[in-house]
Amino acid sequence: EKVADVIDGKAIAAQLRKEIGQGVESLKAETGKVPGLAVVLVGSRKDSQTYVRSKKKACVEVGIKSFDADLPEDVSEDELLKIVTDFNANPEVHGILIQLPLPSHINEQRILSAVSVEKDVDGFHPVNVGTLAMQQRDPLFVACTPAGCIELLQRTGVQIAGKYAVVLGRSKTVGMPAALLLQKLNATVTVVHSRTPNPAEHTRRADIVIAAIGKAEFVKADWLKPGAVVIDVGINAVDDPSDKRGYRLVGDVDYKEARKVAGAITPVPGGVGPMTIAVLLQNTLKSAKRTLQASSSS
């Protein structure tokens, strides 16, 4: 029985991180400087702390210098804004990451829009989203998770141009930029969301499916065209008494059944997950190169 190829995000992310490490080395040799990433954390959410920790660890591994701002839950919007503008002005900082979500007393849009477009390594600034949407322009940065999805497709040799792709989800972090990226790469794209009456009608025709809705095993095997390439962004915890944590993580796609139909598929965990941080490092290196090489050549 034929089963889908597994797209090994862990291995691809490791390869990408290795390339980034080499890129940091060359930049250092050329300019005497290393990329810097500012990581802004507000409050003490356990999950945010974990994410921030692994981002900083990944920086160290590839030689990127990380700058921390760990702020109390009750920091004022103006204090936070000041920290962002200080990082904007700091020439050692090439990327600024605001760990989301922010506490509810802070206007997230105001903070995200304050990050310099040139240091917006998360790709959330409206200018970077706008230029992503425009055919004749290129954003300085694309959001890490969707860029990671495309990197997975490209590094496994999946053709995008001329293909039909369906993206499930339209969030500003994943679905929307994923769809705009696929479209820029000349796929024909449909975006499915919670108000779409019959998602399967669309997915069944797709050569490429990107699922980013946050619903455990929502996409079934019979939603897929035989041979389709499936990128599963979802990370959902489901109860599992047989697991010692009492739960396990599954994607938005029914992986076990989908493997019998798809041509290639990402597992959860070990698919898209590892790519997000790798792209964050890549965006930071790209930003540092743009700034440092421009100033060294002028």
Place this chain on the structure above:
Amino acid sequence: EKVADVIDGKAIAAQLRKEIGQGVESLKAETGKVPGLAVVLVGSRKDSQTYVRSKKKACVEVGIKSFDADLPEDVSEDELLKIVTDFNANPEVHGILIQLPLPSHINEQRILSAVSVEKDVDGFHPVNVGTLAMQQRDPLFVACTPAGCIELLQRTGVQIAGKYAVVLGRSKTVGMPAALLLQKLNATVTVVHSRTPNPAEHTRRADIVIAAIGKAEFVKADWLKPGAVVIDVGINAVDDPSDKRGYRLVGDVDYKEARKVAGAITPVPGGVGPMTIAVLLQNTLKSAKRTLQASSSS
């Protein structure tokens, strides 16, 4: 034999302009001020001159004050930039329109990005495009032609939420913002472009089709689902010896045949065309209201 309803863009645009005229009146009564639109024309292209003339005439009709900048073909980029920044600073100007195309020695992106986001009545600034793409945000302005398409749908009572829409074309002036608008209004949207292998496969399933590709009568009757609503943005001149000008204007849709299948359809001319200027006036009024009412209430 049943034929499609004709969506009368001329009548709808006239109604919209009437409402705008009333809006200008009330604003004047309330604040003593009228909206101002700066119209920047570079060079002496006949078509651009015609467009600019009709925009200014439309302003006069609804009571919007227009500010002209008619610049020679060889104006420098810096001079043009200075004019834009002067209009940005002028409190009597609430909207700035740069008539495109600009001469090739001028960097169009640089000029368009220089227009203040708050006066970007053409909706071409990346920030306005980015916020249009984001689900939780709203742009200050949406490009006039696509906004006009949506206005036609809404004013003829076409439901958008939950419907399947196909947009042909992905230009920054029409196709791309039309698709983002439909998606914001909770349609499920597919964007077809020149790299789409089989456009009809997509259009045949659509409840709403917006055609904006610039190819005469490209969309055939058998590309449409019976009852579909068709918005034809295309304006194409085709040879016609029987016409005294030697040509006539047709849309991107084969209107005569499509009328036998569609549920409703816009004619060319007299469909989308008249809406573009009406929305430009609407955007200018909206901008003036935001500024003048904010300052009068503070």
